[in-house]
Amino acid sequence: MEDKLIKQISIFAENKPGRLEEITGQLKSAGINIRAFTIAEAGDFGVLRMVVDKPDKAHGVLHDAGFTVSETDVLGVEMSDSPGGLHDIATVLGANNINVDYAYAFATATENALLIIRVDDISNAITVLGGAGVVLIGIEEVK
Amino acid sequence: MPEYWDPLIERMPVEELKKVQEDKLKQLVRYVYDHSPFYRKRFDEAEVSPDDIQSLADVKKLPFTVKQDLRDTYPTGMFCVPQKQVVRYHASSGTTGKPTVVGYTENDVKEWSTSLARGLTSIGVGRGDVVQVGYGYGLFTGGLGLHYGTEMVGASAIPTSSGNTERQIELMQDLGSTAIACTPSYFLHINEVTKKMGVSIENDTKLKCGIFGAEPWSEEMRRRIEEQTGIKAYDIFGTSEISGPLFTECTYQDGIHIWADQFLIEVIDPMTGEPLPDGERGELVVTTLVKEALPLIRYRIGDLTIINSEPCKCGRTHPRIMRILGRTDDMIIVRGINVFPGQVEDVLMSIPEVAEHYQLIVEREGELDRLTVQVEVTENVFSDKISDLMKLEKKVGKALHTVLNITGKVELVEPGTIPRSMGKAQRVIDKRNI
Numbered sequence: 001m002e003d004k005l006i007k008q009i010s011i012f013a014e015n016k017p018g019r020l021e022e023i024t025g026q027l028k029s030a031g032i033n034i035r036a037f038t039i040a041e042a043g044d045f046g047v048l049r050m051v052v053d054k055p056d057k058a059h060g061v062l063h064d065a066g067f068t069v070s071e072t073d074v075l076g077v078e079m080s081d082s083p084g085g086l087h088d089i090a091t092v093l094g095a096n097n098i099n100v101d102y103a104y105a106f107a108t109a110t111e112n113a114l115l116i117i118r119v120d121d122i123s124n125a126i127t128v129l130g131g132a133g134v135v136l137i138g139i140e141e142v143k
Numbered sequence: 144m145p146e147y148w149d150p151l152i153e154r155m156p157v158e159e160l161k162k163v164q165e166d167k168l169k170q171l172v173r174y175v176y177d178h179s180p181f182y183r184k185r186f187d188e189a190e191v192s193p194d195d196i197q198s199l200a201d202v203k204k205l206p207f208t209v210k211q212d213l214r215d216t217y218p219t220g221m222f223c224v225p226q227k228q229v230v231r232y233h234a235s236s237g238t239t240g241k242p243t244v245v246g247y248t249e250n251d252v253k254e255w256s257t258s259l260a261r262g263l264t265s266i267g268v269g270r271g272d273v274v275q276v277g278y279g280y281g282l283f284t285g286g287l288g289l290h291y292g293t294e295m296v297g298a299s300a301i302p303t304s305s306g307n308t309e310r311q312i313e314l315m316q317d318l319g320s321t322a323i324a325c326t327p328s329y330f331l332h333i334n335e336v337t338k339k340m341g342v343s344i345e346n347d348t349k350l351k352c353g354i355f356g357a358e359p360w361s362e363e364m365r366r367r368i369e370e371q372t373g374i375k376a377y378d379i380f381g382t383s384e385i386s387g388p389l390f391t392e393c394t395y396q397d398g399i400h401i402w403a404d405q406f407l408i409e410v411i412d413p414m415t416g417e418p419l420p421d422g423e424r425g426e427l428v429v430t431t432l433v434k435e436a437l438p439l440i441r442y443r444i445g446d447l448t449i450i451n452s453e454p455c456k457c458g459r460t461h462p463r464i465m466r467i468l469g470r471t472d473d474m475i476i477v478r479g480i481n482v483f484p485g486q487v488e489d490v491l492m493s494i495p496e497v498a499e500h501y502q503l504i505v506e507r508e509g510e511l512d513r514l515t516v517q518v519e520v521t522e523n524v525f526s527d528k529i530s531d532l533m534k535l536e537k538k539v540g541k542a543l544h545t546v547l548n549i550t551g552k553v554e555l556v557e558p559g560t561i562p563r564s565m566g567k568a569q570r571v572i573d574k575r576n577i
């Protein structure tokens with residue numbers, strides 16, 4: 001199961017100019033590549049979530065720079081980059097009563113798109129998605 | 144380690160103590176009337192003469208003095224001795240108005256140090272202890288006050304003053320500080336810096352207690368400091384006008400002992416000036432019974448407290464005052480409701496997710512006051528789910544509303560954003576132009 005999990009880095013940031021620049025600057029100088037990225041905003045603050053090639057290093061660098069950082073296990077789900085691709089995944093999760101806390105997706109150079117999801121029951125999600133023939137991208141493939 | 148600095152005085156039966164106070168009060172009014180044109184005029188205007196003061200109860204016949212009197216007579220218009228008898232001056236920073244100057248005779252310095260020697264002894268600090276004095280040295284009374292008290296009990300003083308935090312921590316380890324005296328907010332900052340340096344106060348230092356004051360702090364803050372650092376946190380009280388830091392709690396942490404042979408305290412209704420009975424909350428009024436250079440008669444310090452005249456479990460018979468959570472001039476009025484920063488701190492610190500650094504911001508939008516409480520989000524509580532963070536905001540907002548009856552906006556901010564203070568923390572930013 002471990003190899004199917006992706007360690008997502010989450011950062012608490014105040015919603016004001018320059019904060020993103022500060023965070024990305026830290027990652028840049030540490031030579032960390034961002035593979036997926038999203039900002040969720042909630043008024044005065046936001047939570048930045050990202051999948052990077054070296055999550056432990058990213059965590060350390062941002063923590064030392066004084067940021068509030070956490071690591072969260074998420075799943076990287078491969079889906080067909082065609083109409084109905086997301087629907088297929090949602091159907092498997094819905095049918096198995098698995099709730100999606102949040103998700104973000106991006107297209108890749110291949111014919112597949114990648115969906116990052118945080119769910120309430122991660123081990124069950126791995127089982128049912130695997131059972132439905134869905135490919136999960138592990139941490140090794142993100143690097 | 145002796146239990147008392149001066150057992151005879153500290154454990155004196157209450158009735159005898161009152162007799163001592165009565166004699167000293169009678170001498171005092173005669174002394175100020177004869178030595179200070181200011182007091183003579185004040186007494187004459189109030190139509191009271193030293194002969195009218197025959198018992199402790201007569202103190203209420205005397206007029207109050209206030210900080211403005213010290214400002215009006217700046218620098219030394221209220222002094223009762225010529226300059227050649229003054230061995231020390233201190234002065235207030237004047238942040239809230241014109242500065243004030245306080246002078247001390249040789250005996251005044253001795254009485255001041257004695258008061259602290261009793262307090263330090265009551266928390267188990269004495270010969271063999273190393274006291275790191277992290278209050279500012281200079282015109283501010285904190286540093287030198289604690290310094291002299293420390294030397295009097297035979298402990299070693301390290302005059303670090305405030306600031307240069309990493310050096311403070313090195314000295315704490317290298318010289319084996321067993322006690323530290325500073326503002327509670329500065330100690331929190333020291334604790335933060337020790338963590339960054341990979342030092343644990345509990346495991347890597349000999350620190351056993353802290354003597355914290357010069358700003359209001361709450362019982363909840365005490366609990367946190369003690370839990371996080373393994374030391375005992377004691378409250379100290381005093382203000383430059385009556386000498387400086389003077390009084391501490393004892394190991395029972397059940398009120399601050401006010402030495403009755405040196406000071407006479409009352410609590411009054413701040414609106415009417417009428418004395419209030421023991422146990423009622425009001426404004427503290429202090430009469431200095433033994434000061435020579437600048438005696439103060441019924442001085443309105445502005446702190447709100449409650450007097451407890453019951454002898455303490457430690458055996459000391461002198462009256463105690465409850466921890467001071469606010470001053471009349473710290474109070475902010477938000478939408479017509481009186482808010483004391485200490486009250487807010489008590490609420491915030493009772494919520495485990497809220498870190499020790501916080502700030503209140505009061506603004507005015509149109510005709511309406513707006514209160515914003517900023518709290519820092521630390522990694523211990525950070526959830527990457529927005530809904531959890533929103534829940535925290537709501538929880539804090541609800542707790543404040545329950546206690547203060549004010550709806551405030553709660554703002555979560557990044558750690559380190561709220562300014563750290565080396566001296567008195569600025570917890571309230573009032574941006575209203577009233």
